[in-house]
Amino acid sequence: xxxxxxxxxxxxxxxxxxxVVEGLIPVDICDNLTDRVNIIISQGVIDHVKHSxxxxxxxxxxxxxxxxxxxxxxxxxxxxxxxxxxxxxxVPLISLITCSDAVISPYPLSDINIKAYPPGxxxxxxxxxxxxxxxxxxxxxxxxxxxxMQIERSHPSKKENWIEHKNIYAKKGALLVMxxxxxxxDSEPTITEQKLSVVYNFYERxxxxxxxxxxxxxxxxxxxxxxxx
Numbered sequence: 001x002x003x004x005x006x007x008x009x010x011x012x013x014x015x016x017x018x019x020v021v022e023g024l025i026p027v028d029i030c031d032n033l034t035d036r037v038n039i040i041i042s043q044g045v046i047d048h049v050k051h052s053x054x055x056x057x058x059x060x061x062x063x064x065x066x067x068x069x070x071x072x073x074x075x076x077x078x079x080x081x082x083x084x085x086x087x088x089x090x091v092p093l094i095s096l097i098t099c100s101d102a103v104i105s106p107y108p109l110s111d112i113n114i115k116a117y118p119p120g121x122x123x124x125x126x127x128x129x130x131x132x133x134x135x136x137x138x139x140x141x142x143x144x145x146x147x148x149m150q151i152e153r154s155h156p157s158k159k160e161n162w163i164e165h166k167n168i169y170a171k172k173g174a175l176l177v178m179x180x181x182x183x184x185x186d187s188e189p190t191i192t193e194q195k196l197s198v199v200y201n202f203y204e205r206x207x208x209x210x211x212x213x214x215x216x217x218x219x220x221x222x223x224x225x226x227x228x229x
Contacts, residue, residue: 064125
């Protein structure tokens with residue numbers, strides 16, 4: 001990892017809603033974790049999330065397609081406990097970047113996940129996150145299937161607001177920190193590559209809100225309720 005420029009990371013996080021800390025985890029550790037993830041998937045003990053068109057405003061989802069294997073919190077703690085250690089150890093770094101009193105998630109099912117996107121259409125639908133601070137640790141290097149963000153922009157010199165589109169490709173060992181509540185985002189479908197993202201959900205101490213229907217929707221394809229207008 002090169003020189004850590006906290007001011008740049010803070011600027012990117014607050015202005016662009018996302019920043020990437022490259023080289024957090026060594027490549028050989030990422031490769032070892034990837035091998036173990038794939039062995040566990042091959043054993044048939046990890047759920048395959050595959051549904052589309054179920055998202056509603058109640059879970060901040062636009063009804064896109066979901067296709068990936070999901071390691072939930074208990075799976076991580078059983079099979080890949082070092083990812084739990086990393087989760088706890090980066091709390092000071094996340095607080096430093098976000099200028100907040102960041103805390104780990106109080107929800108053990110969703111605190112740490114791995115989304116394993118298979119080749120040939122692995123994807124995640126367009127949505128806002130429900131937690132306050134979203135962090136991704138990339139275990140694979142990908143030239144396809146970027147994280148796609150839609151950033152709302154405005155300026156007094158322009159009559160109308162506009163959307164800035166941003167694509168971020170996974171870099172092995174990089175840590176992405178994002179304001180997922182404030183920007184629509186999805187994962188473009190894979191073509192020939194597998195993409196592995198460790199999802200670390202963080203909150204601010206005063207705000208640990210999570211939609212009560214969210215887990216049933218994202219993990220099990222249960223149709224969520226609609227918000228009352």
